[in-house]
Amino acid sequence: MYITDENDYKAIERIILDKLYFRNRGAGVETHCSKFEKDFAQKMDSNHALLVTSGTNALICGLLSLGIGPGDEVIIPSYTFFATASAVINVGATPIIANIDETLSIDPKEIIKLITKSTKAIVAVHMDGHPCQMDIIVKIAKENKLFLIEDVAQAIGGKFHNNYLGTFGDVGCFSFNVDKIISAGEGGAVITNERSTYEKSLCIQDGACLFGSTHRDSFKTINPFIGQSMRVSEITGALMNVQLPRLDGILENLRMRKKIIRDNFIKSAIPIINSNDEAGDCATSIYLTFNSIEECREKTLLLNSEKLTVIPVTARPAYACWQWMHLLAEVRPRENYHKSLFLKSIDITMRTVKLDIPFEMELDKVNDLSIQMIKKITT
Numbered sequence: 001m002y003i004t005d006e007n008d009y010k011a012i013e014r015i016i017l018d019k020l021y022f023r024n025r026g027a028g029v030e031t032h033c034s035k036f037e038k039d040f041a042q043k044m045d046s047n048h049a050l051l052v053t054s055g056t057n058a059l060i061c062g063l064l065s066l067g068i069g070p071g072d073e074v075i076i077p078s079y080t081f082f083a084t085a086s087a088v089i090n091v092g093a094t095p096i097i098a099n100i101d102e103t104l105s106i107d108p109k110e111i112i113k114l115i116t117k118s119t120k121a122i123v124a125v126h127m128d129g130h131p132c133q134m135d136i137i138v139k140i141a142k143e144n145k146l147f148l149i150e151d152v153a154q155a156i157g158g159k160f161h162n163n164y165l166g167t168f169g170d171v172g173c174f175s176f177n178v179d180k181i182i183s184a185g186e187g188g189a190v191i192t193n194e195r196s197t198y199e200k201s202l203c204i205q206d207g208a209c210l211f212g213s214t215h216r217d218s219f220k221t222i223n224p225f226i227g228q229s230m231r232v233s234e235i236t237g238a239l240m241n242v243q244l245p246r247l248d249g250i251l252e253n254l255r256m257r258k259k260i261i262r263d264n265f266i267k268s269a270i271p272i273i274n275s276n277d278e279a280g281d282c283a284t285s286i287y288l289t290f291n292s293i294e295e296c297r298e299k300t301l302l303l304n305s306e307k308l309t310v311i312p313v314t315a316r317p318a319y320a321c322w323q324w325m326h327l328l329a330e331v332r333p334r335e336n337y338h339k340s341l342f343l344k345s346i347d348i349t350m351r352t353v354k355l356d357i358p359f360e361m362e363l364d365k366v367n368d369l370s371i372q373m374i375k376k377i378t379t
């Protein structure tokens, strides 16, 4: 949650006073939730958006709306938050883990190696604000008739070749939990261009949405079916309506700061990793990759200061697949869940640190600090 202020409070005050917490208020009635969904879909250049209770549920809803379930394999990256894998398990399918490349996103060449007759989908995860190579991944999905799901939890507003992340495949899944660029504390959303996928998501999000008048006219392409409960309250919708207009400003702010640090690092030959699309990158972070684990450890200690956070990407406990693979193996034992298959990912992540872009720091301070960092690791 990059920005929160009294406008967030004002947005929910009326809901509490009027006791209008429930989003379903009859066909055609605009609510905080439906307004956000309309604006978010428009902002992302997508036909439909639907709020749900979390990013994990957005993934579950997306997978289920594409008909993915038991017997199906879904290819996911070796470096992602555990929720990407747990969502696949939750729909009864099997996550198949692919190595990442130097950009720390799923390596398209590795996806191809893992496709079998049972493969139904690829989940491209735009980690730490960095876009995956969507042109190549879209091509692989099309050629192999696979669904493509984007996990955009960490990269809302990011673009690849000028198109919003989340719009390249069949569904885009977002998280609005407290760590995200814009947030309602908890929450998530699914976007899709396909009317039938949206209608299926509606049923999955609210198992009872076929009763009552709100969705009386919503089902034009499918027969509504029994779903789950991922419905959000108006508080989520109202908070997201205040948060969404802040998105472009936040990204601009981050991008300005990242550019200063990046330019300084490049001038001094500091080993940063280029994003797959620097202009579309959310600029929440920069990766630095060193030649060896020892060098990485030594430089990280020097780089850390009270003002800037630099952490090894493997320091977070639920991100690298060897930290969570054993949990998958307990549910669906697989040869694919073996550390030896991920030596390439282990090597890359163990040598990589993530510098979080200091969102609120004055620009000249950002410049000074990055120069100080360079001195620390080059002298």
Ligand SMILES: Cc1ncc(COP(=O)(O)O)c(C=O)c1O
Residues within 6 Å of the ligand: 053, 054, 055, 056, 057, 080, 081, 083, 084, 125, 127, 151, 153, 154, 175, 176, 177, 179, 187, 188
């Ligand atoms: C890449 C990724 N996918 C999915 C999720 C799950 O989102 P949530 O915590 O809202 O369920 C997260 C959350 O941090 C995430 O980072």
